[in-house]
Amino acid sequence: MKLARFVLFLVGLVAGGPLLAPTARAQALDRAGLIGNLCGNASAMGEAAAVLTGLAMSGDAADRAFAVPLARAVIDRKLACDEAGAVLTESGLDAVTRAPRPAAGEARTPVLSLKNRATYELADAALALRAAPEPAQRAAALKTLERRPALIPEGLLDAAAASETDAGLKADIETLAQTAALNAADPAARIRALARIADTPSRRALTKVSALTTDPAYAASPDFRAAVDDATLRIERGIAIGDVLATLYNGLSFASILFMAAIGLAIIFGLMGVINLAQGELIMIGAYVTWLVQQGLRVAAPSLLDWYLVLAIPVAFFVTAAIGIALEASLLRHLYKRPLMSLLATWAVSLFLMNLVRVVFGTQNLQFETPFYVTGGVPVIGDFIFTWNRMFAIAFAIVTLALTWGLVRRTPFGLNIRAVTQNRDMAACIGIPTRRVDMMAFGLGSGLAGLAGLALSPIYSVNPQMGQNFIIDAFMVVVLGGVGTIAGTVVAALGIGQINVLIEPLWGAVAAKVIVLLMIIAFLQWRPEGLFAVKGRRK
Amino acid sequence: MVNITRRSLLQASGLAAVGLASPLSAPAFLRNAQAQSGPVKLGCLFSSSGTMANLEGRLNYVVKMAADEINAKGGVNGRTIDVLVSDPASDWPLYAQSAKQMLQQEKVSALFGCWTSVSRKTVLPVVEQENGLLYYPLHFEGDENSKNVVYVNSPPASSVLPAVDYLMGEEGVSAKRFFMLGSDYVWPRTINKQLKGYWKSKGIPESAWKEEYVPFGFSNFQTLVNQIRAFADEGGGQPVVVLTVVGNSIPDFMREFANQGILATDIPVLGLDMVEADLEGLDTAKLVGHLNCWAYLQNAKGPANEAFLKNWAAYVKAKNVPFSGTVSIDPMVSAYDSVHLWAMAAAKAGSFDVPEVSKAFAGLTFDCPSGYKISMTGENNYVARGVFIGSVNDAQGFDILWQSKDTPKPVPFSPYG
Numbered sequence: 038m039k040l041a042r043f044v045l046f047l048v049g050l051v052a053g054g055p056l057l058a059p060t061a062r063a064q065a066l067d068r069a070g071l072i073g074n075l076c077g078n079a080s081a082m083g084e085a086a087a088v089l090t091g092l093a094m095s096g097d098a099a100d101r102a103f104a105v106p107l108a109r110a111v112i113d114r115k116l117a118c119d120e121a122g123a124v125l126t127e128s129g130l131d132a133v134t135r136a137p138r139p140a141a142g143e144a145r146t147p148v149l150s151l152k153n154r155a156t157y158e159l160a161d162a163a164l165a166l167r168a169a170p171e172p173a174q175r176a177a178a179l180k181t182l183e184r185r186p187a188l189i190p191e192g193l194l195d196a197a198a199a200s201e202t203d204a205g206l207k208a209d210i211e212t213l214a215q216t217a218a219l220n221a222a223d224p225a226a227r228i229r230a231l232a233r234i235a236d237t238p239s240r241r242a243l244t245k246v247s248a249l250t251t252d253p254a255y256a257a258s259p260d261f262r263a264a265v266d267d268a269t270l271r272i273e274r275g276i277a278i279g280d281v282l283a284t285l286y287n288g289l290s291f292a293s294i295l296f297m298a299a300i301g302l303a304i305i306f307g308l309m310g311v312i313n314l315a316q317g318e319l320i321m322i323g324a325y326v327t328w329l330v331q332q333g334l335r336v337a338a339p340s341l342l343d344w345y346l347v348l349a350i351p352v353a354f355f356v357t358a359a360i361g362i363a364l365e366a367s368l369l370r371h372l373y374k375r376p377l378m379s380l381l382a383t384w385a386v387s388l389f390l391m392n393l394v395r396v397v398f399g400t401q402n403l404q405f406e407t408p409f410y411v412t413g414g415v416p417v418i419g420d421f422i423f424t425w426n427r428m429f430a431i432a433f434a435i436v437t438l439a440l441t442w443g444l445v446r447r448t449p450f451g452l453n454i455r456a457v458t459q460n461r462d463m464a465a466c467i468g469i470p471t472r473r474v475d476m477m478a479f480g481l482g483s484g485l486a487g488l489a490g491l492a493l494s495p496i497y498s499v500n501p502q503m504g505q506n507f508i509i510d511a512f513m514v515v516v517l518g519g520v521g522t523i524a525g526t527v528v529a530a531l532g533i534g535q536i537n538v539l540i541e542p543l544w545g546a547v548a549a550k551v552i553v554l555l556m557i558i559a560f561l562q563w564r565p566e567g568l569f570a571v572k573g574r575r576k
Numbered sequence: 577m578v579n580i581t582r583r584s585l586l587q588a589s590g591l592a593a594v595g596l597a598s599p600l601s602a603p604a605f606l607r608n609a610q611a612q613s614g615p616v617k618l619g620c621l622f623s624s625s626g627t628m629a630n631l632e633g634r635l636n637y638v639v640k641m642a643a644d645e646i647n648a649k650g651g652v653n654g655r656t657i658d659v660l661v662s663d664p665a666s667d668w669p670l671y672a673q674s675a676k677q678m679l680q681q682e683k684v685s686a687l688f689g690c691w692t693s694v695s696r697k698t699v700l701p702v703v704e705q706e707n708g709l710l711y712y713p714l715h716f717e718g719d720e721n722s723k724n725v726v727y728v729n730s731p732p733a734s735s736v737l738p739a740v741d742y743l744m745g746e747e748g749v750s751a752k753r754f755f756m757l758g759s760d761y762v763w764p765r766t767i768n769k770q771l772k773g774y775w776k777s778k779g780i781p782e783s784a785w786k787e788e789y790v791p792f793g794f795s796n797f798q799t800l801v802n803q804i805r806a807f808a809d810e811g812g813g814q815p816v817v818v819l820t821v822v823g824n825s826i827p828d829f830m831r832e833f834a835n836q837g838i839l840a841t842d843i844p845v846l847g848l849d850m851v852e853a854d855l856e857g858l859d860t861a862k863l864v865g866h867l868n869c870w871a872y873l874q875n876a877k878g879p880a881n882e883a884f885l886k887n888w889a890a891y892v893k894a895k896n897v898p899f900s901g902t903v904s905i906d907p908m909v910s911a912y913d914s915v916h917l918w919a920m921a922a923a924k925a926g927s928f929d930v931p932e933v934s935k936a937f938a939g940l941t942f943d944c945p946s947g948y949k950i951s952m953t954g955e956n957n958y959v960a961r962g963v964f965i966g967s968v969n970d971a972q973g974f975d976i977l978w979q980s981k982d983t984p985k986p987v988p989f990s991p992y993g
Contacts, residue, residue: 079747114969148967148975148976148977149865149967150747150748150977151743151748151749151840151841151844151865151867151967151977152746152747152748152749152750154840154841154864154865155749155841158841184842239809240805240806240809240810241808241809241811243809244809244810244811245811248811283802287798287799287802290798291796291798294796391625392625395625395629395898396898399898399899400624400625400629400630400633400898400899401630401853401856401857401899401900402630402824402827402856402857403857404856404857405857407859412835412859413834413835413837413862414835414836414837416837420802420805420806420809422836422837424798424832424835424836425835426831426835427798427835496828496831497795497828498795498824498827498828498857499857500630500824501629502625502626502627502629502824503824506793506795537796538798538799541799541800542799542802542803545788545789545790546788546789546790546791546794546799546800547760547789547790547791550791
């Protein structure tokens with residue numbers, strides 16, 4: 038390790054050495070030296086980052102303009118170090134002279150150590166805040182700085198606020214400057230900072246504020262003490278609200294996944310009494326169809342690529358529905374009188390589909406684009422972060438629920454399904470084509486599984502085995518909810534999701550699974566027909 | 577039902593191989609009464625289905641590729657190598673059953689297999705009873721030293737501890753607090769036990785760490801990531817996550833981690849089982865900087881690695897292998913090393929008998945694609961490997977952040993747990 042560092046150091050010397058000649062302007066930026074350090078070892082790179090951050094605060098405008106692309110280039114690995122210094126590979130300019138030249142000889146791209154990565158992100162944000170031409174870029178830089186208020190060099194925000202031309206951004210910078218003044222000398226500034234910090238409560242803020250109770254000013258100044266206590270109270274309240282919201286949100290998100298996996302199964306099981314073990318594989322196929330749509334769009338209409346998740350909805354539904362209908366017509370139709378056989382047959386289908394996909398696509402996880410609407414999250418309050426991919430699944434589940442409900446309750450087809458579910462023989466007697474209803478309902482159930490696959494693709498890894506993860510959970514929901522009722526499926530999914538999320542932080546994820554299973558077993562002992570039973574459905 | 581299918585398949589393929597090869601074989605090289613003419617058989621115990629399939633599956637092909645290389649040079653002791661493949665389906669007891677079948681019925685000279693420690697533990701009594709030889713290509717928890725297993729990859733002392741040291745050091749992030757998250761089985765639990773012992777020996781208080789386990793194949797990491805954030809915000813120094821979940825739990829965890837807006841510069845994740853293949857299908861731009869530690873990384877410099885990568889890409893193309901030809905992970909290289917180490921030992925012993933081959937281990941060296949000269953001593957069945965610490969880049973690979981100067985001597989039994 039020492040040797041490697043030494044070699045790196047030598048490389049740095051060779052790269053920067055000849056240019057490190059004494060300069061007449063002692064205070065002026067040694068540009069070549071800075072570039073030499075950027076190409077140097079970890080500690081030289083750390084020094085260079087400090088110089089860059091310093092430039093953001095106090096350097097002259099020309100030097101700052103010189104420095105702006107450097108930190109970003111190192112972070113993005115767009116800096117090629119060679120014998121003559123370094124080249125910014127994106128623009129093809131020499132890092133020192135900014136004259137176009139190609140990288141000479143064996144160019145090397147410096148790798149940021151974890152520690153330096155943070156300092157370079159800080160330097161980049163600081164420079165961008167001072168010198169980026171677009172207000173949007175400066176606002177983004179401010180967001181980065183906000184993440185680590187403790188590291189912001191003193192004076193940077195004041196200087197940035199003074200030179201900022203955008204009024205809104207200027208106010209934001211001043212707010213952040215007030216937050217950063219928690220450890221300033223001026224007591225009024227500190228009290229203002231406390232109020233600002235309490236505006237965005239989080240555990241980190243609480244740690245910071247509660248550390249102030251040991252501050253000498255806490256004992257000395259009643260004003261300061263009141264401010265600290267008030268801030269602590271507000272932050273604690275914010276965290277408590279955030280925790281409740283986070284638990285609800287996590288529970289809802291898990292419930293939406295369970296619901297999506299179970300709803301198709303509930304319809305099929307409820308209507309025909311067929312235990313469809315291939316349901317998980319239909320979910321998997323839905324995800325694969327989504328991927329195929331994405332690949333198709335990549336070729337046919339790249340501009341619509343971001344919307345593949347939406348465009349794939351009908352495709353995923355109809356492809357899996359068609360598979361379901363084919364399955365029913367060719368296989369299950371002949372096995373209605375033999376439920377055990379249908380169980381085995383669907384299991385065989387499940388193995389067949391899984392291996393078919395494995396042979397055709399391979400076992401690796403599929404690569405999905407992540408469009409902006411399923412990327413990242415928004416901090417709301419306390420430690421609650423609203424993640425968009427989960428929100429997508431929740432919204433998707435709600436829309437699916439509404440449509441399924443509408444279909445079953447408000448259409449003639451739904452009426453037929455309900456009639457056959459309640460009493461097959463009587464329904465047949467009054468002229469409902471029960472076989473046809475069976476086939477269509479099986480198609481509907483399969484199509485819903487396909488949609489589940491689509492909704493899960495931004496959350497989980499998509500591979501041939503993914504379906505197996507859901508089948509047990511889905512059965513749990515269906516059985517608990519009461520066979521064949523939509524309301525039961527919803528309530529059971531919400532219940533299991535929420536209970537899981539509540540137990541997990543207390544006893545761990547392994548125990549949560551066990552406890553939930555035990556609770557379901559106990560519940561079914563007491564109420565074997567599940568939460569909502571259709572009266573008189575079965576003998 | 578499954579067993580019968582698999583067994584009959586295995587028998588059929590074995591018979592077919594023997595049937596094809598025997599008319600072609602040269603006059604028998606009978607070294608002893610038991611030895612048969614024709615190719616010598618090696619067995620693979622890697623799953624092609626179940627949760628480990630995406631990772632283990634590719635090792636079957638690497639073993640075959642290495643065998644092909646050796647066969648192209650005339651085989652071992654005048655006999656060519658024939659590789660038999662089974663599918664234990666990520667089902668731990670099946671590994672033992674497949675191993676037994678390979679050793680008893682197929683009389684394989686050596687087994688190459690297992691990814692998870694739990695599968696190795698189930699195979700262990702079988703190879704010991706049958707006096708077989710298992711080459712195990714994964715870094716693992718140590719604390720085991722069977723004469724029937726060759727531990728090709730590193731025990732914690734030469735993989736996990738250097739990485740944790742790096743994180744705790746000045747050049748890393750001066751880590752002070754540790755969140756251990758693992759799948760619930762022997763490897764994560766033992767590793768975490770040893771880590772806790774290590775931290776205790778450094779005087780780090782017990783309040784500085786937290787331990788959580790999830791079931792195999794777990795994918796809903798929302799609540800756990802919330803817990804990690806809460807743990808990090810308690811203050812008290814730089815937190816890191818030591819991740820020992822396996823299989824598909826890794827990408828699912830990393831996705832949730834990035835979605836909750838946590839960057840490597842906030843809380844770095846040291847993914848002990850994280851390989852290039854786990855990043856397939858992930859948007860790694862938001863994961864840049866997270867770490868792993870292995871005895872090989874795809875970006876390793878040197879002609880041996882260039883040759884290996886070129887051969888693998890060519891092999892994937894020629895044999896239509898259902899895995900990426902551009903991704904190469906440590907266990908692949910370790911499996912590749914294993915076959916070569918076995919062939920060298922067999923050639924040195926002039927025999928395929930396990931006791932003879934084992935005696936030949938002392939002093940073996942091989943130019944591993946990692947760029948290190950890996951070696952074995954007569955002391956134990958461990959192989960001395962180099963150490964790499966990798967950092968996720970935005971091209972779904974790992975940049976080399978740090979690598980050891982040479983190959984540290986493997987320490988089978990940890991003093992910390």
